[in-house]
Amino acid sequence: MKLLKATLSRLGKSSVAAVSAALLLAGLGGASPAAAQGKPRIVMLAGPQWDPFFGAMKKGADDAARDLGVNYQWITGTDPNNFVADYAKLVKQAATQKPAAMVIGNYFPDTLDPIIKQITASGIPVIIQHDGGASWQQDGAISYVGFSARDLGRAVGEREVAAGAKFGLCVDHVPGNTTLDLDCQGYNDAFKAAGGDSKVLMIQFSDASNPTFVVNAIKGALQGDRKIDAIWTIGAVQGVASVDAVKKSGRKIVNGSLGLSLGSLEALKNGDLLFIADLQPYLDGYYALLAAYQYVQFKMLPMGQISTGPLMLTKDNVDEVLKVNQQFPGVRGAS
Secondary structure, X not given: OHHHHHHHHHHOHHHHXXXXXXXXXXXXXXXXXXXXXOOOEEEEEOOOOOOHHHHHHHHHXXXXXXXXXXXXXXXXXXXXXXXXXXXXHHHHHHHHOOOOXXXXXXXXXXXXXXXXXXXXXXXXOEXXXXXXXXOOOOOOOXXXXXXXXXXXXXXXXXXXXXXXXXXXXXXXXXXXXXXXXXXXXXXXXXXXXXOOEEEXXXXXXXXOOOHHHHHHHHHHHXXXXXXXXXXXXXXXXXXXXXXXXXHHHOOOOEEEEEOOOHHHHHHHHHOOXXXXXXXXXXXXXXXXXXXXXXXXXXXXXXXXXXXXXXXXXXXXOHHHHHHHHHHOOOOXXXX
């Protein structure tokens, strides 16, 4: 992946679309076992694999494809500087291939809602996965696999308030992603209900995987506003960076995160993080592909949305997750 990202960077944005289209046609990351020959083809469009969260999601989909003998393709964008435009193109291109069903992560509803509506109107069954839970029915999708973003944010905020926090900082590293917006709104709901408040720190997606940049951004926010006594980062990379930022600030901060990596799990074990909200992306990938396959093959479908998270991890249960990660690498999103 590092080699691919470096190559794309050298090629420039104009070539990214061409490379992405080639990857689409080749079935980027897809699992097509011999048993899948003759089975209906399902495509899954999701987030970038440099994030361990989506690595776990892909593993779930891969395992489902293997277990079911499904002919499926995993498709994602590769350029963090042009992800929204590239991803939208990939969704459109995937639809032109007329798959039996599509699983789509609706990360940017303003851009993707009209595209998804066109796809569902054309007769292709769509399951929305992880992001886009607020609009999946309006888009004509047959189901949603994921979580309630605002409820998640509220639950997280309540944990930090219970730990004594009064003013939170929600770190949004994907501006324009409605799900993260709702996460931060729910987080603010909890602080407001307790008589406190919160604010949002926006970090551009192209900078979100740069630990030095994220550390400095969070440290700067802490230095600029002494009221902040809690942080919630909505990603594993950002969670680890927040631990470093807090230490460098010299302040006592209630700190929680979302998304698993070995670094974030170790931070939880060491007490540097109060909790990690695990959205269990492996289940997103597995259940979404399973539901799409059963609908296409048997016209069966679970009613309503399929909830996959959050499962709250704390110092009390982190050792169990670390053991699972050693035995089944990648399933929990840790890397």
